[in-house]
Amino acid sequence: MATTTGTTQAKPGPPVEEGGSGPIVELRGVGKSFGNIRALSGVDLKVSTGEVTCILGDNGAGKSTLIKIIAGLHEPTSGEYRVDGRPVKFSSPREALNRGIATVYQDLAIVQLMPVWRNFFLGSELSTGAGPFRRLDVKRMRAICDEELQKMGIDLPNIDLPVQNLSGGQKQVLAIARAIYFGARVLILDEPTAALGVKQSGVVLKYINAARDAGLGVIFITHNPHHAFMVGDHFVVIKLGEMEFDAPRSELSLQDLTHHMAGGAELDALEHELERGQVPEVDPLHGVKSKESVEPELPHQAERKG
Amino acid sequence: MSQTLTPRATSPEGGSEKALRVGQRSLLRRFLSRPEVGSLIGAVVVFSVFFTVAEPFRQASSLSTVLYASSTIGLMAIAVALLMIGGEFDLSAGVAVITSAITAGMFSYQFTTNVWVGVGVALLVSLTIGFVNGMLLIRTRIPSFLITLSMFLMLQGLNVAVTKLVTGSVATQNISNMDGFASAKAVFASEASFAGFNIRATVIWWLVFAAIATWVLLRTRVGNWIYAIGGSKESARAVGVPVNKVKVGLFMTVGFMAWFVGMHMLFQFNTVQSGEGVGNELLYIMAAVVGGCLLTGGYGTVIGAVIGAFIYGMTRQGIVYAGWDNNWVMFFVGAMLLTAVIVNTWVRTQTSKR
Ligand SMILES: Nc1ncnc2c1ncn2[C@@H]1O[C@H](COP(=O)(O)OP(=O)(O)O)[C@@H](O)[C@H]1O
Ligand SMILES: [Mg+2]
Numbered sequence: 001m002a003t004t005t006g007t008t009q010a011k012p013g014p015p016v017e018e019g020g021s022g023p024i025v026e027l028r029g030v031g032k033s034f035g036n037i038r039a040l041s042g043v044d045l046k047v048s049t050g051e052v053t054c055i056l057g058d059n060g061a062g063k064s065t066l067i068k069i070i071a072g073l074h075e076p077t078s079g080e081y082r083v084d085g086r087p088v089k090f091s092s093p094r095e096a097l098n099r100g101i102a103t104v105y106q107d108l109a110i111v112q113l114m115p116v117w118r119n120f121f122l123g124s125e126l127s128t129g130a131g132p133f134r135r136l137d138v139k140r141m142r143a144i145c146d147e148e149l150q151k152m153g154i155d156l157p158n159i160d161l162p163v164q165n166l167s168g169g170q171k172q173v174l175a176i177a178r179a180i181y182f183g184a185r186v187l188i189l190d191e192p193t194a195a196l197g198v199k200q201s202g203v204v205l206k207y208i209n210a211a212r213d214a215g216l217g218v219i220f221i222t223h224n225p226h227h228a229f230m231v232g233d234h235f236v237v238i239k240l241g242e243m244e245f246d247a248p249r250s251e252l253s254l255q256d257l258t259h260h261m262a263g264g265a266e267l268d269a270l271e272h273e274l275e276r277g278q279v280p281e282v283d284p285l286h287g288v289k290s291k292e293s294v295e296p297e298l299p300h301q302a303e304r305k306g
Numbered sequence: 307m308s309q310t311l312t313p314r315a316t317s318p319e320g321g322s323e324k325a326l327r328v329g330q331r332s333l334l335r336r337f338l339s340r341p342e343v344g345s346l347i348g349a350v351v352v353f354s355v356f357f358t359v360a361e362p363f364r365q366a367s368s369l370s371t372v373l374y375a376s377s378t379i380g381l382m383a384i385a386v387a388l389l390m391i392g393g394e395f396d397l398s399a400g401v402a403v404i405t406s407a408i409t410a411g412m413f414s415y416q417f418t419t420n421v422w423v424g425v426g427v428a429l430l431v432s433l434t435i436g437f438v439n440g441m442l443l444i445r446t447r448i449p450s451f452l453i454t455l456s457m458f459l460m461l462q463g464l465n466v467a468v469t470k471l472v473t474g475s476v477a478t479q480n481i482s483n484m485d486g487f488a489s490a491k492a493v494f495a496s497e498a499s500f501a502g503f504n505i506r507a508t509v510i511w512w513l514v515f516a517a518i519a520t521w522v523l524l525r526t527r528v529g530n531w532i533y534a535i536g537g538s539k540e541s542a543r544a545v546g547v548p549v550n551k552v553k554v555g556l557f558m559t560v561g562f563m564a565w566f567v568g569m570h571m572l573f574q575f576n577t578v579q580s581g582e583g584v585g586n587e588l589l590y591i592m593a594a595v596v597g598g599c600l601l602t603g604g605y606g607t608v609i610g611a612v613i614g615a616f617i618y619g620m621t622r623q624g625i626v627y628a629g630w631d632n633n634w635v636m637f638f639v640g641a642m643l644l645t646a647v648i649v650n651t652w653v654r655t656q657t658s659k660r
Contacts, residue, residue, distance in 0.1 A: 073544070094546035109544035111537035113604045114530075122534055123545035125527045135525040 022085050023048045024186050024217050025070060025101065030079035031241075032065050039065040040241045043079070047186055047217040052208060054228035055221045056261055057238035063221045066238065067188045070219065071103040072096030094123075100185030104175040104192060112164035116156060117145040119163050120178050144181070152177045152207065169200030176207050186217040193227050205231055225257040237261060341598030342610030344650040348596065348642065349617050356624030363627040370504045376619025377512040378567060379586070380612055383593035384512075384519050385563035387611035389556045390594050391523070393536035393603030394450040396439060396560045398457035400586030405461050406432045406568030407578040408469055411478040420486040429565050435461070436561025440554030462584060469580035482576040494566070495573040508570050512612070515563070519608040528552065537604025592639065593618055596646040617642060 023046035031041035040062040047053050057063050068074045069081065072090030080087055083099050090096045093103070103109070110119045121141045128137040145159055152173050156166070163171060172192045179187050189208065193201040208231045212218050222228050228235060235252065237245035237260045245260045337343060356363045382399055389396055396402075406428045414424030435457065442453045466476060473479055481487060496507045523529035531552045534542035543549045572578055595601065596617060597610025621638050625631075 071544075092546070093544050097546055103544065105541075105544055109538075109541040111534045111541050111604065113537045114533055118530055118533070122530060122542065123547045125530055127527060135521075136527065136530065138525070 024084060025219075026082040026085075027066075027070070027076075028080040028082070030066075030069060030076045030081060032062075032069060032074055033077045038241055040069075040076075040238075041078070043238070043243050044246070045236060047219055049185070049217050050212055050215050051233045052212050052218040052220055052231050053234045053236065054232035055219060055236045055238060056223060056225060056228055056257070058223060058261075061238045062241040063223075063238055064190055065241075067103060067190055067219060067221060070096070070101060070186075071105075071188060072101070097182070100183060101188070102179035102182065102184035102186070103188040103190070104172065104179055105190050110163050110171060110175060113162050116149075116159040116161055116163055116166070116174065117142045120145040120148070120174065120181075124182055148177045148181050149174065153203075167200065168196050169203050172196070172200075172204050173207055176204075176211065180211060180214070180216070184216060186219065187211050188219040188221075190221045191223070192220070193222060193224060201227060223261070225254065225261050229254040229257055338653060338656075341605060341607050341650070342613055343598070344646055344653055345597045345610050345613040345617065347649075348646055349613050349620070352617050352620050352624070352642070356620060356628065360624055360628035363624055366503050368623065368627060370506070372616075372619045372623045373509045374506045374619075375622050376616045377506065377508040378570065379589050379593060379618055380512045380615030381508065381515060381567050382560075382563050382586070382590045383597075383611040383615045384515050384608055385556075385560040386587075386590040387594040387597065387599050387606055387608050388519060388523065388532060389560055390591070390599045390601070391536045391603060391606045392532045392553060392556045393539065394443065394553060394556065395454060395591065396557060397451065397454040397587045398435065398439065398461055399454075399560050399564055399590055400588075401458055401461040401465060401583040402432065402435055402561065402564040403568045403571065403586070404465050404578060404580065404583035405435065406565045407572040408465055408478055408580055410569060411481050411572050411578050412469070412472055414484055415479045415481055416472065418484075421481060421484050421490050422486045424481075425490060425569055428568065429562070432561040432565035432568070433558050434561070435564075436558035437554060439561075440557035443557070444550045444553060458587065465580045465583075469578075476580050478578045478580070480576045481572070487573070490569070491573040493573075494569040508567075511566070512615075515566075516608055516612045523608055528555075532556065533604055535603075589618060589639075592643050596643055598650050614646075 025045070025047040027043055027045040030043045030045075032039050043066060045053070045055075045066075055063055055066065065074065069076050072093045072095050075089060075091070081090075082088065083101070088095075088099070096103075111122065114122070118141075126137040126141050126144075127134050128140075129135050142159060149156060149159070154170055154173050154177070156170070163174070166174065176187070176189070176192075192204045192208075196204065205227060208218055208220055212231070212233075218231075220228065220231065232249060234248050235245070235257060236243060237257075247256075362368055382403065386396060386399055409431045410421070410424035410428035412424075413419070413427045414421045417423075439450070439454055439457055442448070443450050446453070469476060469478060492507075494507060498505055523532060531542065531547045531549075534547055535549050535552055539549055593614035594606065594611040596614035597606065597612065599606030599610065618639060621642065622635055625635050625638065
């Protein structure tokens with residue numbers, strides 16, 4: 001099963017089982033409310049094999065909420081969630097996992113006090129023996145964990161170490177290696193580079209690339225447009241729970257992306273006008289400005305009301 | 307089933323098979339990083355102290371008494387340690403033992419059944435108490451400290467109130483001449499002598515249950531899950547661990563053990579004092595913590611709890627053998643707990659450094 005990477009670099013062999021060529025994961029107008037807090041609304045998203053979809057947005061924009069829906073931790077309160085073209089209602093992450101949707105959470109879903117190999121197999125432990133003598137296949141789990149981590153280029157002195165002794169980047173890669181080993185078709189990464197330095201971020205970005213080349217659909221959440229642009233095929237910007245922007249790589253530059261993160265749609269529209277060489281009318285410019293200046297005031301208004 | 311992923315960027319020189327394995331940590335270091343090591347040292351110290359100061363402590367028959375005193379606390383400490391590793395407390399565990407004993411005793415007596423029927427009913431009641439504790443925890447998400455504190459107070463009241471209501475006194479009736487008593491006593495409260503060394507059934511059961519619990523904890527999926535839900539409930543849930551089932555199961559395990567110890571008390575003494583058991587819940591927790599269990603969950607061993615209970619047993623009996631005032635027992639147990647916690651914490655921070 002080990003294919004040489006050389007031959008499959010440019011166009012990775014598309015994933016095996018599923019029949020259609022449509023997206024694996026599709027969201028249609030998905031929204032989520034917590035009581036009367038509207039965390040997310042009207043989100044459309046498609047994730048296909050061999051594609052990295054980047055989801056960008058500020059803190060509190062709703063990124064984590066979005067991926068928790070995809071991962072089966074939350075049920076959406078509106079809209080439709082489809083996997084392989086059919087609507088689904090996941091009531092637990094296990095169900096999403098069984099459909100090949102694996103998530104590496106911001107907190108990594110690792111248990112700091114547990115040894116590396118036990119974390120690797122947590123929830124999917126290998127057993128041997130029958131009846132009351134059914135027991136963990138410790139030998140095999142340790143061997144596989146060791147091998148998979150080496151494949152990912154992580155060298156640990158000892159896989160019996162508690163995970164808390166690993167560096168931030170190593171923890172990320174452990175979580176990614178685990179997801180891939182357990183047959184993920186879609187890999188969701190929640191801000192994997194947020195807490196990392198430049199070098200460690202680079203390592204994680206490489207594995208995002210590698211996962212894409214292995215034929216996985218990747219959802220990469222970040223608030224760093226530079227990181228997103230290095231690996232992304234498709235970009236979605238979320239702002240205050242709504243999709244503010246959605247474009248394939250071919251339609252934008254890093255500058256655009258940074259711009260969207262910084263200024264929002266109005267500013268972007270303005271820039272496009274300028275790029276086309278049109279003389280911007282004075283009114284829209286004012287409109288943008290006034291909108292820009294309204295936003296920072298929102299918290300104050302809220303404070304006064306409360 | 308797994309997809310092979312060979313990142314092109316990071317397999318240098320053909321990803322050599324024997325990539326650097328930094329040497330195994332030294333044996334001593336690995337031994338010191340075991341959770342129960344502090345309690346083991348403590349056990350040796352306590353044993354040496356009483357061996358030196360208390361002449362009668364040196365006799366084999368004393369060891370048998372110490373083991374017996376350790377086992378009744380130790381049996382419960384096994385279940386409580388599992389629960390604590392899973393991240394929860396059970397403050398109702400002490401009086402739940404008495405509840406179980408009262409149930410079995412009174413049921414058999416009032417309905418004049420074979421005592422085994424009462425034993426069965428008591429098992430049901432004990433498992434139900436554990437189940438209710440667990441379900442309340444996962445439904446209300448109130449900390450187990452508060453839920454089981456409530457359960458503790460309710461059971462404490464029920465034990466005495468119901469006993470008084472039914473028997474007119476604070477103790478249950480003597481059941482020693484009822485059908486099935488002999489066989490039940492053989493299981494729960496027998497003793498045997500080997501070469502002058504007297505050994506109680508509870509000591510054997512204590513070691514048997516400790517072995518089973520250790521096996522489950524270290525070598526089964528459920529054991530892996532117990533550590534995981536205690537270490538990080540959310541992480542465990544996210545990778546598909548059935549967190550709620552495991553928690554309820556752990557409370558029911560405490561219920562099971564409370565039943566077992568309750569049956570021992572019933573068949574040892576033939577009658578049950580309904581006001582007993584109060585305070586024991588803290589001794590179980592003490593034994594688990596002395597044995598290296600973290601109060602915050604996710605860390606500890608059953609062996610440690612066994613050693614913790616043994617230290618308690620040695621102290622309890624050692625003070626008697628040394629001829630000291632019995633009231634010193636709790637002082638020493640408390641001092642030991644404090645020392646153990648400090649030493650365990652220190653050892654853990656030392657050994658987790660690389
Ligand atoms: N479980 C929850 N209950 C209530 N509000 C929540 C919950 N989870 C998220 N939110 C709210 O939803 C919004 C989006 O949060 P989140 O998805 O975590 O943002 P991001 O990951 O983009 O920083 C925030 O305002 C947050 O307070
Ligand atoms: Mg987030």
